[in-house]
Amino acid sequence: MIDRPLTKNIRPDGPxxxxxxxxxxxxxxxxxxxxxxxPQEVTQRVKDANLRGRGGAGFPTGVKWSLVPMGPDAxxxxxxxxxxxEMEPGTFKDRLLLEGDPHLLxxxxxxxxxxxxAEVAYVFLRxxxxxxxxxxxxxxxxxxxxxxxxxxxxxxxxxLDVHVHMSAGRYICGEETxxxxxxxxxxxxxxxxxxxxxxxxxxxxxxxxxxxxTLCNLPNIIVHGxxxxxxLSRTDNGGTKLYGVSGKAKRPxxxxxxxxxxxxxxxxxxxxxxxxxxxxxxIIPGGASTDFLLPEHLDLQMDFDTVQQAGSRLGTGTMILLxxxxxxxxxxxxxxxxxxxxxxxxxxxxxxxxxxxxxxLQAIEDGQGNVDDLAILDHHVKYLGPGLTxxxxxxxxxxxxxxxxxxxxxxxxxxIADKECPWKRTNRTEKG
Amino acid sequence: MDEALKAxxxxxxxxxxRRSAACIEALKLVQRRNGWVDDENIREIAALLDMTPDEVDxxxxxxxxxxxxxxxxxxxxxxTSVSCWTLGCESLxxxxxxxxxxxxxxxxxxxxxxxxxxxxDHGPVLMIDDDLHRDVTPERLGEILAKxx
Numbered sequence: 001m002i003d004r005p006l007t008k009n010i011r012p013d014g015p016x017x018x019x020x021x022x023x024x025x026x027x028x029x030x031x032x033x034x035x036x037x038x039p040q041e042v043t044q045r046v047k048d049a050n051l052r053g054r055g056g057a058g059f060p061t062g063v064k065w066s067l068v069p070m071g072p073d074a075x076x077x078x079x080x081x082x083x084x085x086e087m088e089p090g091t092f093k094d095r096l097l098l099e100g101d102p103h104l105l106x107x108x109x110x111x112x113x114x115x116x117x118a119e120v121a122y123v124f125l126r127x128x129x130x131x132x133x134x135x136x137x138x139x140x141x142x143x144x145x146x147x148x149x150x151x152x153x154x155x156x157x158x159x160l161d162v163h164v165h166m167s168a169g170r171y172i173c174g175e176e177t178x179x180x181x182x183x184x185x186x187x188x189x190x191x192x193x194x195x196x197x198x199x200x201x202x203x204x205x206x207x208x209x210x211x212x213x214t215l216c217n218l219p220n221i222i223v224h225g226x227x228x229x230x231x232l233s234r235t236d237n238g239g240t241k242l243y244g245v246s247g248k249a250k251r252p253x254x255x256x257x258x259x260x261x262x263x264x265x266x267x268x269x270x271x272x273x274x275x276x277x278x279x280x281x282x283i284i285p286g287g288a289s290t291d292f293l294l295p296e297h298l299d300l301q302m303d304f305d306t307v308q309q310a311g312s313r314l315g316t317g318t319m320i321l322l323x324x325x326x327x328x329x330x331x332x333x334x335x336x337x338x339x340x341x342x343x344x345x346x347x348x349x350x351x352x353x354x355x356x357x358x359x360x361l362q363a364i365e366d367g368q369g370n371v372d373d374l375a376i377l378d379h380h381v382k383y384l385g386p387g388l389t390x391x392x393x394x395x396x397x398x399x400x401x402x403x404x405x406x407x408x409x410x411x412x413x414x415x416i417a418d419k420e421c422p423w424k425r426t427n428r429t430e431k432g
Numbered sequence: 433m434d435e436a437l438k439a440x441x442x443x444x445x446x447x448x449x450r451r452s453a454a455c456i457e458a459l460k461l462v463q464r465r466n467g468w469v470d471d472e473n474i475r476e477i478a479a480l481l482d483m484t485p486d487e488v489d490x491x492x493x494x495x496x497x498x499x500x501x502x503x504x505x506x507x508x509x510x511x512t513s514v515s516c517w518t519l520g521c522e523s524l525x526x527x528x529x530x531x532x533x534x535x536x537x538x539x540x541x542x543x544x545x546x547x548x549x550x551x552x553d554h555g556p557v558l559m560i561d562d563d564l565h566r567d568v569t570p571e572r573l574g575e576i577l578a579k580x581x
Contacts, residue, residue: 077449089513089548127460127497128509128549130562163447168456168495171547185453185481187494203449246515246552253553288514288548318552326518334517338547344494 001228005220006213006240007256010100015135018142021103029219030110030148034156037222039070042115046218048226050238055083055174055211056287056315058237058304067198068116068206077119079207080112082215083179084125084132087171088287089338090320093242093254094212098125098132101216102139106162108215110148111222113160116208121162124179127169137164171342175391176209177201178344189346190391213242234260237303241314245271247321248278254318260306264298266319274323282322282407286315288335289396291403292322311403327423328408329415332401333361339397347390353380354397364412367420374412377405433476437461441480451481455491459498468499496547504535504542506580509559513548516555524556527570540580 002008009016009024016024033042047062068078082105086094097105105123113121123136140162143149151159165183167173173182177191180202201207217239221229230238237259243266244254250272257266263283267273274280283293285302291312293300300310307314322331340354357380363369381402384394405412414422440461444454458477462469469492471485478485492498499507508528512521525543530536532545551557554566565576 086550087547090515090552091548092550092552095550126550127495128546128559128564131564166457166460167497168460169497169547170495182456183453184450185448185455185491187490205449244553246555247518252555284514320515320518320552322518331514331518334512334514338513342547 002220002224003232004240004256005224005232006097006104006216006242007100009104010096015100015102015139018103018139018146021101025223026103026219027107027143027146027148029222030107030114031154033111033114033222034154034158039115039117042111042222045222045226046115049221049229050226051214051217051221051229052237052304053211054213054217054241054316056088056289056313058314061210061214064198064210065112065116065208067196068208069199070117074117075205077205078116079202079205080109080116080118080121081176081179081183081202081207081209082109082121082123083174083176083209083211084123084129085167085171085174085179086129086212087126087169087174087342088289088316089335090246090284091244091287091316091318092246093244093316093318095129095132096242096254097212097216098129099135102132102135103143104216104219105136105212106139106143106149108218109162110143110153110160111218112208112210112215113162114158116206117158118208119159119161121160122183122202123162123164124173124183125164125166126173127167133164133166140164170344171338172344172391172393175393178391179209180207187344189344192390232258233303234258235301235303235306237305241302241317243270243302244316244318245321246318248275248323248325249273249321250275260301260303262298263293263300263302263319266302267298267321274321278323278325280321281324281326282328282404284320284322284335284400285312286317286319288320288338289313289392289399290315291399292407294407312399325423327365327421328404328411329361329365330421330423332404333358333365335400336361336397339393343393349384349389350391350394350397353384354394356380357384357398357401364415365421367415367418369412369416371416373416374405374409377401377412381405433462433473433480437465438480441477445481452483452487455481455483455488456495456498459488459492459495463499467505468502470500502535504539506541506561507559508541508543509546509549510543511547511549511551511555511557512545513552515548515552516557519555521556523570524558524568524573527573541577 052058173188178188182188197207445451
């Protein structure tokens with residue numbers, strides 16, 4: 001049985017073309033679903049597998065789909081949108097799938113679109129992913145020529161068109177309602193929910209937005225079923241997961257492993273452990289918007305529920321390592337600088353608060369902080385938290401800040417007391 | 433804007449329920465041709481896609497990849513996000529001798545600080561025009577830049 005459904009076709013010399021993808025069992029799921037299953041049955045299989053969204057939130061994919069209006073009275077057209085706006089610092093997993101097996105994504109798109117009976121699908125990619133654009137575009141064209149996309153697919157009467165949309169670079173477009181605005185050619189500000197996109201999304205029509213990795217899981221779930229999918233995992237959160245490591249590890253990278261693989265196995269066995277002369281101090285487990293974990297969490301199983309119980313989030317599953325040769329204040333400042341820049345400006349706490357946090361952190365890092373600054377930072381962690389801003393950007397931004405202030409407080413205090421960054425002083429001393 | 437460019441934008445507009453959805457692609461196509469997007473381009477795109485110039489400009493100024501000011505012959509987008517920061521992007525910026533937002537005196541390079549480029553396992557990374565360069569070291573930087581005249 002297949003144990004690496006997401007990456008089994010990925011080769012160093014480029015992605016499989018249509019014929020090779022079909023020889024590897026590709027588009028079997030589309031034949032099976034469109035010819036023998038109703039859209040409701042496809043949705044049920046995905047619900048039974050308990051596939052949870054791989055973009056970071058972990059919402060059950062089948063449940064999300066089941067809120068789309070179905071039947072002859074549903075508004076038309078309906079839309080399926082691929083969220084390929086991978087912009088969260090430390091996240092590089094969807095790039096692997098987009099560049100490595102674009103037909104797997106296209107097949108997943110057709111299955112999801114069929115399940116909600118969408119007529120049009122857009123693959124929304126971040127503007128810098130030019131290799132992915134070329135490969136996904138080619139896969140779509142091959143699939144269209146083979147009759148998997150277009151009118152009356154495989155003689156079933158189902159019509160679907162698929163287009164690629166290249167974005168122009170804003171992190172907030174990863175938020176699904178902001179992505180919908182961006183796709184409409186507007187500023188990527190998030191929309192108020194409700195109405196949810198399933199009811200009123202792109203141009204007011206029913207719309208599903210799914211992450212790349214989520215969609216790539218569908219073909220094998222349809223062919224091999226829920227029990228197989230659940231059996232891939234070491235915990236009750238089914239499937240495999242793309243896990244990544246960046247920072248000062250010996251061999252940073254991204255790997256498909258059973259859901260629930262421990263932090264220690266990912267860092268030590270797959271990433272080769274820390275570079276010589278570096279010790280691990282902290283782990284951002286799933287992209288820049290997740291709370292720090294500590295070396296004491298190394299035996300934590302990386303799945304949605306377990307990481308949440310430890311006070312953080314699985315997020316995208318791509319972890320960033322903080323080592324003892326790197327200043328935690330500078331590290332958090334880099335994260336906050338990103339979020340302050342990427343705030344869409346729509347709501348005041350985020351637009352005004354994050355730059356203030358950035359300036360405060362910069363002052364501390366430059367040796368110009370004072371004792372009151374930590375209270376200012378604590379205040380922002382509290383008032384930019386969940387439920388107090390228009391969308392999840394600011395709460396995500398202050399997740400590593402709040403946990404960083406808790407775990408590395410003595411480093412912040414030392415910057416303020418010494419009026420300089422201890423790591424910069426070390427460098428200066430070494431250089432003589 | 434010449435006829436070929438207009439035809440390209442027209443083809444994009446047909447992919448969407450409303451024409452205005454093509455404005456981001458239109459801005460990028462114009463930039464690819466001219467290096468940046470000037471006020472006249474904004475008015476032309478607006479006329480083509482049934483938008484007001486202010487609507488188009490509100491979009492142009494929102495997105496990181498659209499330049500509303502002239503740039504050098506080549507655009508360097510260096511990733512300054514946390515993984516590349518940890519791995520030393522700041523020393524590469526120092527080596528380039530210009531700050532993000534600046535252009536070299538000979539007009540050859542404009543440097544922009546970019547958000548995470550999604551290649552964190554190969555940091556530090558930077559893009560020059562359409563090319564991604566991974567595992568960039570101070571030693572390799574000169575040799576990489578030499579490819580861009």
